[in-house]
Structures are given as structure tokens and as C-alpha cells.
Amino acid sequence: MTETFDHIVIGGGSAGCVATSRLVEGGAKVLLLEGGHHHRHPLLDMPPGVFKLLKNGSKFFKIHKTIPQPQLNGRSAEIPQGNVLGGGSTVNGQAYVRGRPSDYSEWNEILRGNNDAISWDWMDILPHFKRLEGNRKFNDDLHGCDGKLVVSDPGYIDDMARWFVQAVQAQGEPFNPDFNGKAQRGVGYFQFTYNQGQRVSAAYAFIDPLKNNPDLTLRLQSQVQRILIEGGRAIGVVYKDKSGAQHTVHADGEVILSAGALITPKLLMLSGVGPADHLQDHGLKVVEDLQGVGQNLKDHPDVSVVARANGPYGYWKQDRGWNMIRNGLEFKLFGRGKVTTTGLEAACFLNPTDPEAPPTHEAYCIPIMYLNDEQLKDIKEDYGVSIQMVLLKPKSTGEVRLASANPADMPLVNPNFLNDQRDIDEMIKGLRYFRQTMETKPLADKIDRVVAPLDYSDAGLTEHCRKVVKTNFHPSGTAKMGADGDKMAVLDARMRVRGIEGLRVCDMSAVPEIPAGNTNAPAMMLGDRCADLVMGVL
Secondary structure (H helix, E strand, O other): OOOOEEEEEEEHHHHHHHHHHHHHHHHOOEEEEEOOOOOEEEEEEOOHHHHHHHHOOOOOEEEEEOEEEHHHHHOOEEEEEEEEOOOOHHOOOOOOOOHHHHHHHHHHHHHOOOOOOOOHHHHHHHHHHHHEEOOOOOOEOOOOOOOEEEEEEOOOOOOHHHHHHHHHHOOOOOOOOOOOOOOOOOOEOOOEOOOEEEEEEOHHHHHHHHOOOOOOOOOOOOOOEEEEEOEEEEEEEEEEEEOOOOOEEEEEEEEEEEEOOOOOHHHHHHHOEEEHHHHOOOOOOOOOEEOOOOOOOOOOEEEEEEEOOOOOOOOOOOOOOOHHHHHHHHHHHOOOHHHHOOOOEEEEEOOOOOOOOOEEEEEEOOOOOOHHHEEEEEEEEOEEEEEEEEEEEOOOOOEOOOOOOOOOOOOOOEEEOOOOHHHHHHHHHHHHHHHHHHHOOOOOHHEEEEEOOOOOOOOHHHHHHHOOEEEOOEEEHHHHHHHOOOOOEEEEEEEEEEOEEEEEEEOOHOOOOOOOOOOOOOOOHHHHHHHHHHHHHH
């Protein structure tokens, strides 16, 4: 006998956990299908542990290896994605950043002309953020303090981070006590999604409280094969459990797709929703010809300036030997110390050439020499510091395509990093600015020398960018909401897949434009807003 639920949520990441929680709390019977593993693991719970898992390889990640990038001298990049309940919120750096109000005004301008449109303006989005947020510091018109998602200050701040903050101030940037406050511009310290040093993922915040609720059915290691669509309506899902057995489940209400910006378009295409010619090339029946599925891929590219320290500053070797034992004991016994931080406490948002204009760059201070494998061939690792710089509004656009009609195959991902010359131009401006940061006191007093990049000519910096640019782990936009007249719009303003009833997308695939900042908080907002739409609150 086929099981039937009110709603089926595909993907237990940041957005999917929130949407599931809201629907269950609203009285619906919900099936949550997650392809990955359970979120409870000691290295996932402690903030820096995830980087050890990522470095050594782990079942909690799926690594998408991109197609070769001609503009990067044929190099392929890797884009790790969470393979675990909670998705990115379980494996990320935990920075709580919403973007800025103008991001949502931009979305609203794109969507406002739709039939049956709803407002996506900042003042209509802010209540979602506030409802979810349990801030341990702020309680005002921009912040909530009683939501399930604990947001708090860093548990530990390294001296390198403090010197970075002071150096950027010396360059003329204001200190910003709250990147989610009145203005984004400035330098300061992130707030994080953790509580007294322990990660608060979407799984911990929104799914764990429902573990005894009979209206939630959670199935892990469940690989969705396709969405069942009959008569123009999504009626259910076909999935395989961890043994390989195939199951069919039905939804009386809606199917909500929240598998992330690389897998959501894949599942749409496997279900017959996507560019007709591409589907036919793989022998798939076309249910709805939507040319935009898999297109409009945006990600924040990042490049670092790296320096060697002139003393034992920062986090190098803190995860080894006696240091590791000491730090672990301090965390377990007293709930404090270096294990309470992800290692990127300090950051800034700025425009390096027009300070009064909206920020074009985000940068993190990482108190180690943050080098890739290629750089490590030429540079000896030592105590140091890196300024990891991110373009907030990249112009380069990529795509996600099917490798085959086999659901077990990973999709073909083409991020097109730095394919647009304007992105390289902005990277060059940022690299020169943050080289000056390294030369500005008090940070300069702790630097032996900058080790990468070395050549600050336009040609030298361009080559550096092509050699080291990577993802900042924020893929977005591959099933975007858009205007009724936009042939590339996959969703309408209510997050509904065009041409298919009973099917919505609520993860970062849905965004028309990538927000100016980290994407975990916006993903949770999308899940909350989607639940309101499904329940008819909006």
C-alpha cells in the first residue's frame, strides 16, 4: 500500500528543515526525505571540527567536481555540499549574515509585476528572519530573541582577528558592531549560529524538537529518483532507501523541493521539467519545457591574500598533538577556548575604491596560511594569516546540467568563475586593498611577509585569481523566481514551479539574484516563507 502524506519535503537542508518544522507545527503530516546522514557527530557539533572532516574526506559531504574551466586554464574546481541532515547549516562556518535590504528590494522589483504576486521587499522579509532568530545579544526592530535558531557572538577571538579589525579601521573603514544592523558596511566580528560553543544547525533548531511528533516522518539516506507528475500536478515522489529498495509515496497537498542549488535542478530535470532539448538528449519525457532549469547559477568566488607571521600567532597546529588535547579539554570541561570558534571571527564589508557606495567585497580574516594544494608545492606552511576575499555581486553566471538520466550520477556543474572580466577587475581592486591591510598597523607588526600573491601587476593578479579562485560555498539561482515575461524564470513569485501544480522550490535555487553575503540565513528565510505560502498565510 502506498503511503500518503499531506506534504513531502525533498531535502533536509537549511530551508527544508525550517519548512518542515513550520508545516508540522501547523498540523500537517509531513514526510521529510534527506539523502544524507544524521547530524549528531562530535566533530560536527564543535565549530572547527567540520574543517577537519572536510580536509580528510567525510560521508557528511558530497564533493561536486566541476567541468574543466577554460578561463581558469582548464582547471576543475570542487564545490562541497552537505550530505547530512541540516545541510549547509551542519557543515558551514556558521556566520549569520542576511544580506542587505537592497537585495530583497531588487528581488521585489523583478517579481512585483507577476500575476498573483506577493511582496518580497525588505520589510516583508524581515519578519521571517526575526521569527526564526534567537539572538543572545540583540533584541530590537531588526532582531528576534525568542526564535529557535540561536545566534550569538564568537566564543573566542584570536589576536590576529583583533589586529585585522584594527588595521581595516586604520584604513578608514568604520567599526560595525552588527553586520545585520542599520548598515552592512564596515569591519567587525560575525555573529554565529551556535550556543555556548556548540553548533546550532537547522537540524538541531527545527527538527530535533519534533522527534516525538507523530506528524513528522523523517527518512535519512533516502535518494530521490524523481517527482511523480500526473495531469500537470505533482502527486508524489519515488525514492530509494539505503538498502537500494525503491519506494513510492504520495502527497495530498504539495511537494516541496529543497535539495540545494546543484541537486534541485537535477531532480526537476529527471522529473521531466527543464529544457526540452536537453531532456530529450537523455531520453527523458518532457513534462514541462522550462528553459531556465539549471541556468542562472551564481556563486560567490573567493581569492585570498596570504602572509607568513613573524611569531607563533593564530591557529596553525592547534588541531594537532598536545594543542589539540589541551583545546579539547578546555572545551569539554569549561565550554570555552579555541574550540568554540570556526576560526573566522572577524570580517568586513566594503567597497575598496568607493567607500561610500554599497559594499562590493566581503572579506574574512583567517588566522592561518590558507593555501590550496597547488600553492603548498611552492610555499612552506607556517604561522600566518589569510584575508579571504569574496565578490558579493559576481557577474559571471554558470549552469547545472544532467550527466545522464541515471539519478545516481552527479550533475555536471559549470560555475564559470571569473568568466566575466568585470569580476576579475573587482578581484584585482580587492587584492590590492587587502595587501595594504597586511601593511597597516597593528597587523603589519605581526607579519613577516606576504607570500601570495607576489606580483601585483594587473597580469600578475589576474593569473593569481585564475590559479586559486574557488567557491565560497554559496551556489544559488538555478531554479529562479522571475517575472511572468522572463522565459528563464522557473518559479513565480509564490515559489511555484511554472506549469506544475502542487510543486514549489524553497532553497537557494529559487533566488532571482544572489544576496550580498553568506546564504545560510537567507535559505532558512526561504523555508519559512514557503511554509507560509503552502499554509495560505501569505
